[in-house]
Amino acid sequence: MQAYVWIKSAHIVLVMAWVAAVFYLPRILINIAEDGGNAAVRDRLVLMGRRLYRFGHVMFGLAVVAGLVLWLGYRVLPGFPTKVGAGPGWLHAKLLLVAVMLALDVVDGRQLRSAARGGPLPSTRMLRLRNELPVLILLVIVWLVLAKPF
Ligand code: HEM
Numbered sequence: 001m002q003a004y005v006w007i008k009s010a011h012i013v014l015v016m017a018w019v020a021a022v023f024y025l026p027r028i029l030i031n032i033a034e035d036g037g038n039a040a041v042r043d044r045l046v047l048m049g050r051r052l053y054r055f056g057h058v059m060f061g062l063a064v065v066a067g068l069v070l071w072l073g074y075r076v077l078p079g080f081p082t083k084v085g086a087g088p089g090w091l092h093a094k095l096l097l098v099a100v101m102l103a104l105d106v107v108d109g110r111q112l113r114s115a116a117r118g119g120p121l122p123s124t125r126m127l128r129l130r131n132e133l134p135v136l137i138l139l140v141i142v143w144l145v146l147a148k149p150f
Contacts, residue, residue: 008070017055021055021056022101026127029121029127030124097137
């Protein structure tokens with residue numbers, strides 16, 4: 001059981017690191033949209049964005065590995081507990097929302113690449129709206145995993 005709790009702790013910390021990157025990348029895009037006229041400022045912001053995007057995806061990858069162990073570990077590790085065996089409905093709904101959050105993050109990554117080439121960005125109003133979406137999705141994800149309603 002101790003191993004389960006350690007892996008779950010690692011899962012939550014890794015998810016927090018990924019989500020921090022998901023929340024911050026649109027802010028960098030907003031700064032590029034507002035100050036990208038100055039090439040030195042834009043290049044610095046693009047570099048920060050690239051490092052953040054890469055860091056976020058490493059954390060996400062590790063969070064998924066920990067999540068898969070929490071999900072399927074009981075099939076290969078004798079005595080390893082599971083909270084999914086009973087009914088995985090909550091996990092399927094959770095993974096669907098995680099996929100939506102990942103898609104939003106990939107779109108941000110693509111816009112960063114376009115900005116690096118001097119390409120257009122959406123309006124700062126649209127970027128700010130987009131910035132709120134992952135917060136709402138995260139709220140539902142955490143509720144699903146704590147309440148396990150179905
Ligand atoms: C935004 C992404 C994610 C968030 C915020 C998140 C959050 C959490 C939290 C807070 C817990 C602890 C729940 C508890 O102790 O009751 C948890 C457990 C778990 N997560 Fe995630 N997770 C995310 C992504 C994933 C992914 C991608 C997977 C699968 C590959 C996954 C699979 C699991 C499993 C199987 C558990 C164990 C359930 C339990 O023991 O109660 N999670 N997650």
